[in-house]
Amino acid sequence: MIYSDIKSFNKQFAWDRHIENARALKKFRNYIVIGMGGSHFAADLIKTWRPDFPVVVWSNYGLPPLARKGLKKSLVIATSYSGNTEETIDALELALKRKLNIAVIASGGKLIAMARKFGIPYVLVPSGIQPRAALGYLLVATLTVMGEKRALRGLRELAGTLRPGRYEQQGKSLARRLRRSVPVIYASPRNYSVAYNWKIRLNETGKIPAFYHLVPEMNHNEMIGFDVNRSTVSLSRRFHFIFLEDPDDDPRILKRMRVTRKLFAGRGFRSDAVPLRGRNVWEKVFSSIVLADWASYHVARQYHSEPEAVAMIEKFKKLIAKQ
Numbered sequence: 259m260i261y262s263d264i265k266s267f268n269k270q271f272a273w274d275r276h277i278e279n280a281r282a283l284k285k286f287r288n289y290i291v292i293g294m295g296g297s298h299f300a301a302d303l304i305k306t307w308r309p310d311f312p313v314v315v316w317s318n319y320g321l322p323p324l325a326r327k328g329l330k331k332s333l334v335i336a337t338s339y340s341g342n343t344e345e346t347i348d349a350l351e352l353a354l355k356r357k358l359n360i361a362v363i364a365s366g367g368k369l370i371a372m373a374r375k376f377g378i379p380y381v382l383v384p385s386g387i388q389p390r391a392a393l394g395y396l397l398v399a400t401l402t403v404m405g406e407k408r409a410l411r412g413l414r415e416l417a418g419t420l421r422p423g424r425y426e427q428q429g430k431s432l433a434r435r436l437r438r439s440v441p442v443i444y445a446s447p448r449n450y451s452v453a454y455n456w457k458i459r460l461n462e463t464g465k466i467p468a469f470y471h472l473v474p475e476m477n478h479n480e481m482i483g484f485d486v487n488r489s490t491v492s493l494s495r496r497f498h499f500i501f502l503e504d505p506d507d508d509p510r511i512l513k514r515m516r517v518t519r520k521l522f523a524g525r526g527f528r529s530d531a532v533p534l535r536g537r538n539v540w541e542k543v544f545s546s547i548v549l550a551d552w553a554s555y556h557v558a559r560q561y562h563s564e565p566e567a568v569a570m571i572e573k574f575k576k577l578i579a580k581q
């Protein structure tokens with residue numbers, strides 16, 4: 259099923275969304291998006307689209323430690339694809355108790371039930387897929403609640419211009435190069451959300467360890483961990499580095515990526531430079547994420563893993579419920 263979800267991903271941008279209880283939704287300039295896992299990716303990507311966008315992303319219990327005035331002037335958007343995420347429900351209950359301005363995005367579950375009960379504005383997204391695969395729906399829903407019509411027009415264009423199938427062979431080829439290694443993804447601070455999506459897809463779909471960091475920060479600490487000697491070379495040789503190169507990044511960051519790759523190559527480490535290509539930010543972001551989807555899918559196939567299953571997460575939830 260996840261294969262078809264990747265191949266038809268662009269169709270999510272043509273989804274005809276609708277806000278229930280829309281009359282209760284006011285216009286705000288500041289936003290707090292509450293979400294865990296794939297449910298907060300939309301807000302992360304909004305910060306890549308517009309780094310100055312006034313949104314706080316909170317992935318924890320409760321609410322972010324903002325002054326009461328700041329909370330009152332913000333729209334709290336409680337997002338959970340399943341609608342049953344423990345931390346998000348906790349945040350929504352606290353927001354209701356403090357009489358904050360709230361909106362809900364989910365495919366069902368307790369969050370939608372609470373929104374209906376208390377007359378909270380909400381968007382019901384299509385159900386039946388993994389949260390990470392529903393990123394298009396969640397982003398469209400989030401921007402709809404925020405009233406960002408310009409961004410929504412740009413996304414709707416992707417329904418016709420983004421062709422996920424075009425990236426499968428490139429993803430499959432990258433998956434072969436990643437065999438028997440642990441990927442580490444590097445990007446600029448602006449593209450943090452893209453690098454994080456790569457990591458999560460390799461974890462959840464590929465079923466392998468994967469990590470990410472940012473340039474230039476990694477040049478001041480993490481890089482030293484790969485300055486090998488005879489006693490540590492066996493540890494570092496398992497890594498495969500992926501540098502997400504954005505032509506719109508600061509030229510100094512791109513220079514640092516090139517020099518870092520050269521240093522790594524001199525120590526026998528494998529790496530790939532993966533350019534972010536597209537006519538605008540959204541096209542660059544989602545062409546890269548689709549490539550990550552394909553690479554992760556074929557990594558799972560190489561190891562005979564089930565790409566869609568999240569058995570450890572499901573078991574963890576059951577164990578937590580018993581405590």
